Amino acid sequence: MLKMEFDFIVIGAGPIGSYLARLLASDGFRVAIFDRKKEVGKDVLCSGIIGSEPYREFNLPEEAIISRISDGSLFSPSMIQFYYSHDLPFAYIADREKLDKILYRRAVEKGVEAFLGSLVIDLEKEEGRVCIEYLNNGYVKKISARCLIIATGADFALHRKAGLVAPKRFLWGSRVEFDCKLDGPLEIYILNNPDLGSFGWVIPLENKVRIGALSVDHDRSAIHRLIQKTNGRFRFSDYKIEGAPIAYGDSKKMVSERVIAVGEAAGQVKTTTGGGIHYGLIGARFAYNVLKKTALEDDFSEDRLLEYERLWRIKMGQEIKSGMALRNLVAKIPSKTVDIIFNWARKDPAIEEKIKKQFCFDYHKNLVDFGMELILGRNTLRRSKFSLLPF
Ligand SMILES: Cc1cc2nc3c(=O)[nH]c(=O)nc-3n(C[C@H](O)[C@H](O)[C@H](O)COP(=O)(O)OP(=O)(O)OC[C@H]3O[C@@H](n4cnc5c(N)ncnc54)[C@H](O)[C@@H]3O)c2cc1C
CATH class of the missing domain: 3.50.50.60 (FAD/NAD(P)-binding domain)
Known part of the structure; x- marks a missing residue:
């Protein structure tokens, strides 16, 4: 026995x-x-991005931090840029x-x-x-x-x-790392058709760059399109892409x-x-x-x-639910609608201010709610009373 x-x-x-x-x-x-x-x-396949608050809250080891992030650029499908900066680092990149x-x-x-x-x-x-x-x-x-x-x-x-x-559903996470000297903030790209609902990121490290993509429905090619978008700048040709499924929705x-x-x-x-x-x-x-x-x-x-x-x-x-609702919505809206929202955010200080106020690296519900209101045309900050969407 x-x-x-x-x-x-x-x-x-x-x-x-x-x-x-x-x-x-x-x-x-x-x-x-x-x-x-x-x-x-x-x-381990991971980009190592962890919010600075949970990093401290859970007493994660300082020795594993490679870099600290206090600003970032978010790019729309047609590369309209929205820049965000914070006084203190809001996230760390861990080894x-x-x-x-x-x-x-x-x-x-x-x-x-x-x-x-x-x-x-x-x-x-x-x-x-x-x-x-x-x-x-x-x-x-x-x-x-x-x-x-x-x-x-x-x-x-x-x-x-x-x-x-x-969990019943999965996203596909992929990443590639290569030697390169790149100064600048974290970059996040919202990918356009046919990757609606997918996005990618570029993380400059000391002598390396880490590129990753999160794509829907096991689409393994999103990272290739992201690399094409950035290839001119990085000038690299030989790279090994690794990927794995990521649980989408709790058990x-x-x-x-x-x-x-x-x-x-x-x-x-x-x-x-x-x-x-x-x-x-x-x-x-x-x-x-x-x-x-x-x-x-x-x-x-x-x-x-x-x-x-x-x-x-x-x-x-x-x-968990609001993140899924946002993904469902983003998967339905045309890329040009995302571009329009980026233009509003850049040109309208009230919207930009609200986005910056709602930004929290670790919990996204408030920002998601605001984004949904904006997209669905229910927000009081919107100039037009019509939604951008045909529903
Ligand atoms: C490309 C990519 C990038 C990512 N980037 C980030 C990021 O930047 N930030 C972030 O927070 N998350 C990121 N993630 C997600 C993150 O990696 C995982 O959510 C995290 O590793 C989950 O931790 P865990 O301890 O639950 O499981 P894991 O880290 O997966 O550990 C599970 C362990 O269980 C072992 N195991 C499994 N089955 C058995 C078995 N039957 N017997 C014995 N051992 C077993 C495995 O060998 C493994 O060591 C990323 C994922 C991918 C794919």
């Missing part, structure tokens, strides 16, 4: 799994963390590999037991515990805990077996008896930008607050764990 060895098993040593594992271990719980990778943080490694090391220092190079392939719920099967060095092994935390990112292979529901079921999902595994990702680190950390904190109570009560029933899912939806539900 299997001995119950742990209070919690965390599958996935990404930033969210490591963060939650550390919190639980700090309270004296016996925690194990599993990752299929032998080296944490290796080959993702370093960030993941430091968060993992912090967890291990608190006593989390690590199983790297271990792919979890199956799970089974038994009386009073949950048992996982994993593959390590060609051997299949088993281990069990009172509760299982699935933090597997955009890998949902275990969800069905665990009684969870994976409809994040908990079942003795199991919870956190981070991207629960779809805790910004629906506007595809950024998953900040929202995943918020999810991990809710999970921690609930799990430490349920562990002491020894109650890991689905009903009890649902408190975590409720807390998430109360705090983040509207953000």
